[in-house]
Amino acid sequence: MHAITIPEPGGPDALVWAEVPDPEPASGEVVVAVRATAINRADLLQRQGHYPPPPGAPAYPGLECSGVVSATGPGVTGWQVGDEVCALLAGGGYAERVAVPAGQLLPVPAGVDVVDAAALPEVACTVWSNVVQLAGLREGETLLVHGGGSGIGTFAIQLGAALGATVLATARAAKHDRLRELGAGHLIDYTEQDFVAEVHRVTDGRGADVVLDIMGASYLGRNVTALATGGRLVVIGMQGGRRGELDLGALLAKRGTIAATALRSRPTAQKAEIVRGVRDEVWPLVEAGRVRPVVDRRLPITQAAEAHRMVGANEHVGKVLLTVS
Template sequence: MKAVEISRPGGPEVLTLCDRPMPEPAADQVVIKVAYAGVNRPDALQRAGAYDPPKGASDLPGLECAGTIHAVGTDVAGLSVGDAVCALLPGGGYAEYVATPAAHCLPVPDGMTLKQAACLPETYFTVWSNVFMRGGLKAGERFLVHGGSSGIGTTAIQLGAVLGARVFTTAGSQDKLAVCRDLGAEIAIDYKAEDFVEVVKGEGGADLILDMVGGSYMQRNINALADDGRLVQIAFLQGIKAELNMVQMMTRRLTLTGSTLRPQSDLAKARIADQLRAHVWPLLAARRVGPVMDQEFALADAAQAHARMEAGDHIGKIFLRV
């Protein structure tokens, strides 16, 4: 099969088209014939040599895809060859075929194309597990989403708004802010021209913040939280180190938490999939939420896809046509 491998740690140019053996399914796995694969920040970190795949995972990048079932393992029930699915992957999505646990597959939502479905798993697994399972967002709460125009951000805004939260977000251009408002953000903050701490505190502070920036944002996020607020950290684009005033943690009863998705156990990911199937897939089928899609690239042009993602001009998901 054709695939894109990381020839050496480095920039987008190290992504190289290659030939690889076809994967075989383990007992609890399926092999998917990939139609489209999503492009995500962890792919770029792996390419740069900063994010090793979990033990036993493919060394090929790619954490989500959509396509049709090509083969099923001996212990798999409920999925058959030819079924259209989208799936969270341990790796290997930048390829014509990929193996993944059957429990991490979800049906393509009614009326949705494979192209659209390929943009769902990584962001919806991440947002649901961090914002709702870990962060406990409730209707009526004030929810601040940083990076509102990213794949994660556009998903978090939609889910927060449709489930009754007051959603605030940050972005860096008027076009991005307009998209965020259209998706359900009540207040969209230009982080280049406004202080998000002042804006959010003017609304009473955030009950929950979803942050992927880190660095100097960490103390500012603490300052922007309401009493009993929660900060959920999912990435550190600005850096992993910061000096924090931890007294506020005690005096205002704050919670700092976070997670990464890829290293979690197969069982943990299966539990997230079950919640998505029950709570989010009906919203997708009803068109109450959906993927925001930026640009499509051919598999052989994966380097261009990474360059676009790292330039920061995209709105929504970048994806590969396989």
């Protein structure tokens, strides 16, 4: 088969479409013939040499895919050759085929095209496990989403709105109309506005019950200030740096909680548990049309370098997909 390889870390042109060995399904695995995969920030970091795949994962980038089951390994039940699926991966999605633990498979939701389904697994599992499972977002609460125009952001906005929360999101002004259509009740232009002041203005000084943050260090202090009493801050990215200063007195006064999680490095059993939760609680919302994949554009997988440039420029809304013919 062919896959996008990274012979040497570097810029987008470090991505090379090359012939590689075919995957074989181990016990409990299936092989998926890939129809599409999606670009994630982690892929850009891996290309640059900063985010190697966990032990045992394919060396190729790609944390999610959609396609058709082409082979099953020993011990697999509930899936058969020909099933249309999408999958959460530890790596290897930028390829014609990939071996996946069966517990990380999801059926393509009714009403969703198999190609567009590649935009769902990583964002659905990340957002549900952090916003719902960990932070416990409830109906009537306020959710602040940073990076509202990203794949994670567009999904979090929709899921928060579907759960009955008031959703605030930070994004460039050019993306505001699109995000409002997805369910954001208030948009904050982070290039011009102080998001803390806006959160307190919109909530009459109460603050946000849950903050989903991709920035890390640069937003840490301001995120705590933006929290409501009893608020929960979940950090899932470090685009603003790894090390920040925390005023514990401010956190104590708000009886706040800070959590930080990563999905890729979790054990297979934990990923399977998250996937089951997504299938049970999120897929019905997708099939009802209340949450849907947001796809900015689709490019052939041989144009992966161009797709990485687009995502790096941060001008897209939702996911950029790579299609495999």
